[in-house]
Amino acid sequence: DGGITQSPKYLFRKEGQNVTLSCEQNLNHDAMYWYRQDPGQGLRLIYYSQIVNDFQKGDIAEGYSVSREKKESFPLTVTSAQKNPTAFYLCASSRQGAGMDTEAFFGQGTRLTVV
Amino acid sequence: AQKVTQAQTEISVVEKEDVTLDCVYETRDTTYYLFWYKQPPSGELVFLIRRNSFDEQNEISGRYSWNFQKSTSSFNFTITASQVVDSAVYFCALSEAATTDKVIFGPGTSLSVIP
Numbered sequence: 161d162g163g164i165t166q167s168p169k170y171l172f173r174k175e176g177q178n179v180t181l182s183c184e185q186n187l188n189h190d191a192m193y194w195y196r197q198d199p200g201q202g203l204r205l206i207y208y209s210q211i212v213n214d215f216q217k218g219d220i221a222e223g224y225s226v227s228r229e230k231k232e233s234f235p236l237t238v239t240s241a242q243k244n245p246t247a248f249y250l251c252a253s254s255r256q257g258a259g260m261d262t263e264a265f266f267g268q269g270t271r272l273t274v275v
Numbered sequence: 276a277q278k279v280t281q282a283q284t285e286i287s288v289v290e291k292e293d294v295t296l297d298c299v300y301e302t303r304d305t306t307y308y309l310f311w312y313k314q315p316p317s318g319e320l321v322f323l324i325r326r327n328s329f330d331e332q333n334e335i336s337g338r339y340s341w342n343f344q345k346s347t348s349s350f351n352f353t354i355t356a357s358q359v360v361d362s363a364v365y366f367c368a369l370s371e372a373a374t375t376d377k378v379i380f381g382p383g384t385s386l387s388v389i390p
Contacts, residue, residue, distance in 0.1 A: 202279075202380040202382040203366065203380040204380075218377070262325075263325060265322070266320040268318045269318040
């Protein structure tokens, strides 16, 4: 079955540590996205990528980094510079820009908790 | 600036009741796209509908219907004869033609359908 796989589902991190969230898709989509979800705030865009080896910052990129070495993969690293990393992280993909006449497909998310 | 408002934070209805979820948007662009997504307890967002700014026709899909009114900048979503499986968080989203890489999500409305 085609879809987006995020791992792990739950992740605990000590303060000061970097941690990487995985996102893999087998939908052959060009565009991939990372969103952060906090209670009552909807989804906020962290980074997005329209093509391999290229990505752009979203609205809340500070403290995060990404790479897009393969079309299928778009890992997100939450660095120690992120002041409040505890949140639910969602990865998405689409055939082209998610705001164009196309829908986005989402993974099941990773819940990150800083302990 | 683009903005999406979902004034209803939480709604509870008894099964078989009809329920309308409100969405009000702000945009300066004349060409834009509106979306509704459903987020069940499992976490992933599921695409429900996409509408462009030139198509004001209301749409019905089974028990779901959408009312798009440009005059009031609203894109409301109605569930008829609600069922327990409709319990989820529902997000309204907007993107502008000029910035189609970015989809702005509203804060979401949490719907609980009580048996």
